[in-house]
Amino acid sequence: MNTKAKEARRGIVQISEVANALIDPVLAKRAGINTMLLGSWDEIAGSQFADCTRPERISWPRRASEMAGESGGYQPGVLTIACEGARALFLSHQQGEIIQRINGFFGFPAISQVRIVQKPVAAQPRRKPKPRPLTGAAARHLDDLVEGIEGEALKAALKRLGTAVLGMPRKAP
Template sequence: MSSRPPRRGVLQISEVANDLIDPVLAKRAGINTMLLGSWDEIAGTAFADCTRPERITWPRRASEMAGEDGGYQPGVLTIACEGSRALFLSHQQGELIQRINGFFGFPAIKQVKIVQKPVTPPAKRRRPPRPLTGEAARHLDELVAGIEDDALKAALRRLGTAVLGRQKPTRR
């Protein structure tokens, strides 16, 4: 199933899932989970939130139909893009093709086909966690006290508030 040598010990669930999902994605869409997982970096901040790769269409060659190996030809990547952002994406497609080919390490894509459709699922509304009080608040303050970076300290405080706010108090 996988080209990796067998390892002893613990396997990550992502490795098992990728080994199961990649053949299906490759057969149906010509893409893999690595491309999907790295899409935000490939598309960049301007397009990561409004685009999604859908499929790579590889051209059929006359020599392939005759049973010969006619060599490799780059494919066409279909990208779903939301509304008016498609126009901006079409102006940047040359750079995007370079980034995709850089990701693959060879000229895998020659063209991008843009399809306008919704990409992002509707945002779920989450209630902000209620502020901590008492012992939990003091404990969180102690945990982040030694952190000098203000942004990191604020992020850890938000995380700690969310985690500690969910825990049920222990009864003695």
């Protein structure tokens, strides 16, 4: 019996499997994509576009036969890709290759068109909390620590470092 089967029998499940099971239905309903596509996007987009693009949604066409209650043939969808700035022009020239890679990823002709929207792709960096100014005993302690330093530039740098370290808000244990 392989290791994965033994782990499943004992009830051990990887957190990524649990997260994907929770996230995939929401992504599928709202955007028509899944975590596998998002996780493999760097390979699909290639090194030229991995850092400046991200898949946003797949729009599947509604057919008249579906609205009438009949089952009809399958039609490929339109993938919306967010792309930063001027790189969208270069991406538009590579649409055919991107479509082939995506369809190769899915294993069937899932996408027939790519729609490119220009918008920021990189996650906005989180702002770090600013240290609070030191007062009272902490300020006196820091002054005592840097008192013997001769160079004024070094002393000022050490005071800034000490203020940053001692002045950061503490997280509750």
